[in-house]
Amino acid sequence: KQEVTQIPAALSVPEGENLVLNCSFTDSAIYNLQWFRQDPGKGLTSLLLIQSSQREQTSGRLNASLDKSSGRSTLYIAASQPGDSATYLCAVRPRWQGAQKLVFGQGTRLTINP
Amino acid sequence: DAMVIQNPRYQVTQFGKPVTLSCSQTLNHNVMYWYQQKSSQAPKLLFHYYDKDFNNEADTPDNFQSRRPNTSFCFLDIRSPGLGDAAMYLCATSRDILTSGSSGEQFFGPGTRLTVL
Numbered sequence: 001k002q003e004v005t006q007i008p009a010a011l012s013v014p015e016g017e018n019l020v021l022n023c024s025f026t027d028s029a030i031y032n033l034q035w036f037r038q039d040p041g042k043g044l045t046s047l048l049l050i051q052s053s054q055r056e057q058t059s060g061r062l063n064a065s066l067d068k069s070s071g072r073s074t075l076y077i078a079a080s081q082p083g084d085s086a087t088y089l090c091a092v093r094p095r096w097q098g099a100q101k102l103v104f105g106q107g108t109r110l111t112i113n114p
Numbered sequence: 115d116a117m118v119i120q121n122p123r124y125q126v127t128q129f130g131k132p133v134t135l136s137c138s139q140t141l142n143h144n145v146m147y148w149y150q151q152k153s154s155q156a157p158k159l160l161f162h163y164y165d166k167d168f169n170n171e172a173d174t175p176d177n178f179q180s181r182r183p184n185t186s187f188c189f190l191d192i193r194s195p196g197l198g199d200a201a202m203y204l205c206a207t208s209r210d211i212l213t214s215g216s217s218g219e220q221f222f223g224p225g226t227r228l229t230v231l
Contacts, residue, residue, distance in 0.1 A: 031211050031218055043120075043204055044157070044222040051217065089156065093211060093218055100145050100164060100211060102220055104156040 002027045002094040006105035014113050015082060021075040021108050023090035028068045031093040034102065035064050035075050038087045047088075048075070080112045117141070118223035120205050126229045127195050135190040135226045137205030146188040147220070148180060149204040157204055163188060164210070192228075200230045 003026045013019055023033070032051045036044040048057045048064040050073070056065040063076040077084055087109045091102040118139045127133040137146065144165050149157035161170045163182045177199070179191040192199055202225045211218030 034220060036222075041202075041225075041227065043118075043224040044206075046219060046221060049217055049219045091220075100162060100169075100208070101159060106156050 002030075002092060002096075002103045004090060004092055004103050004105040006088075006090060006108050008108060009106065010109040010111070012111040012113060013080060015080060017080050018076070018078050019080055019110075021077070021088050021090075021110070023073040023075070023105055025071045025073075025092050025103075027094060027096070028071055029095040030068065031095060033064075033066055033073050033090060033092045035062075035073075036089045036091065038089060038107070040086075044089065077110075082112045082114050085110055085112045118205055118207055118221055120203075120223035120226050122226060123224060124227050124229070126231065127192075128231050129196065130194045133192050133195055133228070135192075135203050135205075135228070137188045137190070137223055138186050139205075139207045139221075139223075140186070141207055141209075141221060142185065143207035143209050143221075144185065145208045145210055146182060147206040147208075148178075148188070148190050149206065150199075151202045151204055151225075160190070195228070195230045197230050200228055202227050 005024045034049045035047045038044050050057050050066040061078040066073045087107045089107040091104045121136050147162040148160045151157045160174045181189045204225045205223040206220050208220040209216040
């Protein structure tokens with residue numbers, strides 16, 4: 001059974017720092033991995049999607065990497081801003097657990113201090 | 115802009131009084147999902163539709179039902195809401211991952227916050 005873990009559960013850093021959020025998964029048989037952002041009381045916003053054949057994806061100040069063999073993904077945020085404060089969730093789409101479903105991590109709550 | 119829309123954004127109901135949440139999409143995706151999310155937890159999948167085929171999760175209570183009258187709309191019915199059903203309900207869509215050229219990216223609506231009194 002696929003399991004996704006995000007550590008740490010919460011992270012607080014000063015504005016301007018570069019930071020890395022971690023995501024690990026137990027089964028490398030995935031179609032893709034998706035990073036989401038969730039603001040309090042809101043829905044999920046898709047940030048980046050990495051296909052299983054890809055190593056990384058970039059969007060603006062965000063860069064996500066995928067190492068399928070080790071079951072790890074990282075989300076790198078450059079030059080962090082207070083507006084980046086949110087909960088970040090990663091999710092994998094497993095090949096064997098129902099191809100249409102996502103398995104989510106518990107999220108990392110990020111606070112950027114001005 | 116193509117998007118996933120949920121109505122209402124906030125819903126208050128009484129204990130035991132049936133409630134219906136709605137979701138519509140302009141993405142023309144063939145898969146639609148309903149999730150329940152409680153505070154500080156990851157979204158929990160309740161069920162999904164693959165076209166007209168309904169797929170229930172094994173641990174979804176019978177109290178939760180869904181309808182998909184056409185490609186664009188999907189409804190979540192809670193037949194007899196209990197206090198434990200108070201949560202954010204999220205609708206999401208994606209194109210079939212097995213369709214050639216599909217990334218399988220999942221897109222979420224803004225959610226409906228359900229309060230049960």
